[in-house]
Structure formats: C-alpha cells, structure tokens
Amino acid sequence: MGIGTLGRVKPESRRRKAVDSRLPPIFGAFADIRVTRCFAIFSFFSVLALPSLALAQSQGIDITCDPATRGSATAAERLICDHALLSMGYRRIFADQQRMLREQKITDDDVAAFRKQRDACTTLDCLDGVFSAWKQNTANLKSGRR
Known part of the structure; x- marks a missing residue:
C-alpha cells in the first residue's frame, strides 16, 4: 500500500454504491455482477413461464x-x-x-x-x-x- 492510497475511496466502490441504489432490494446480492433491468425482467417472466411449460408437457397429446x-x-x-x-x-x-x-x-x-x-x-x-x-x-x- 502506498501513501496515496490510504483514506481514499476506490472508484469501484463508488460505482458499486451507485448500482446498489438503482436496484430494488431483492437484487442487492447481485450488485457485484451489475444486474441490468433486462435481466431482472427476463428472470421475472421466466419464473412465470415455468408453470405453463409444465402444463404443456402434462397435457399428454x-x-x-x-x-x-x-x-x-x-x-x-x-x-x-x-x-x-x-x-x-x-x-x-x-x-x-x-x-x-x-x-x-x-x-x-x-x-x-x-x-x-x-x-x-x-x-x-x-x-x-x-x-x-x-x-x-x-x-x-x-x-x-x-
């Protein structure tokens, strides 16, 4: 550690705080990998689609x-x-x-x-x-x- 790094906030930690403040609380665990809105929407609709896929498979045509x-x-x-x-x-x-x-x-x-x-x-x-x-x-x- 050099003299200039003591007491300074690393740029990446500032970026992480900015990402954290834009995400809903449920996505706090994923802030390090920068969850985007598209990923959140995709995840939400994927969970909704699972029961309909199971129903389609269980119809047994x-x-x-x-x-x-x-x-x-x-x-x-x-x-x-x-x-x-x-x-x-x-x-x-x-x-x-x-x-x-x-x-x-x-x-x-x-x-x-x-x-x-x-x-x-x-x-x-x-x-x-x-x-x-x-x-x-x-x-x-x-x-x-x-």
Whole structure:
C-alpha cells in the first residue's frame, strides 16, 4: 500500500454504491455482477413461464415432437411438429376431443377416425382440411346437429 492510497475511496466502490441504489432490494446480492433491468425482467417472466411449460408437457397429446423419435413419426406428425400454427391447432383439437369424450358427445371411434384421416395426410393443405372438417363437426355438435 502506498501513501496515496490510504483514506481514499476506490472508484469501484463508488460505482458499486451507485448500482446498489438503482436496484430494488431483492437484487442487492447481485450488485457485484451489475444486474441490468433486462435481466431482472427476463428472470421475472421466466419464473412465470415455468408453470405453463409444465402444463404443456402434462397435457399428454398423442403426438410427441421429440427429435429422438422423429424417425418413427408419420408425415402428418412431422408437419404438425414443424409448424407452430398446426401444433397449436392440434392441441386445441385434442383438448376438444378429450372434453367431448368426457361429456360423451363423441366416442373413441370418432377420435380414431379423425386420427386415421390425420395420419393419411402428407401435405399442409390436407392437414388444414382435416382440421377444418373437425372444427366444422364440432360446431355442428355444439348446435345440436350431427
């Protein structure tokens, strides 16, 4: 230690105090690594997203988009896994089917027929048509027609 360093405040300690004063108390432990507002926001929303990810995994739809099983997947399953809109649409259809099965509005044979049509598809247009037909069928069931 030299004579000039005694009693002087190091510049880094002044900087640390400035960082500490801008952060909420919960982030005091992270002041040394300079937590930014983006990191705080990202952390907050990551914690909120965890339950929804767990729910999505626990839904248990009959299609698994696992890359390890991609080789055994049908063309329709690959298309659904590769296209977000198809995947979301299929999750809605699957949820509708499960609800309607519980309410006994449809039978397992209806679901099997839908899956047979779905698995026969090799193009996006075909899957879109099968999904649209299912939605039309659901609308007819809700209005009392079959």
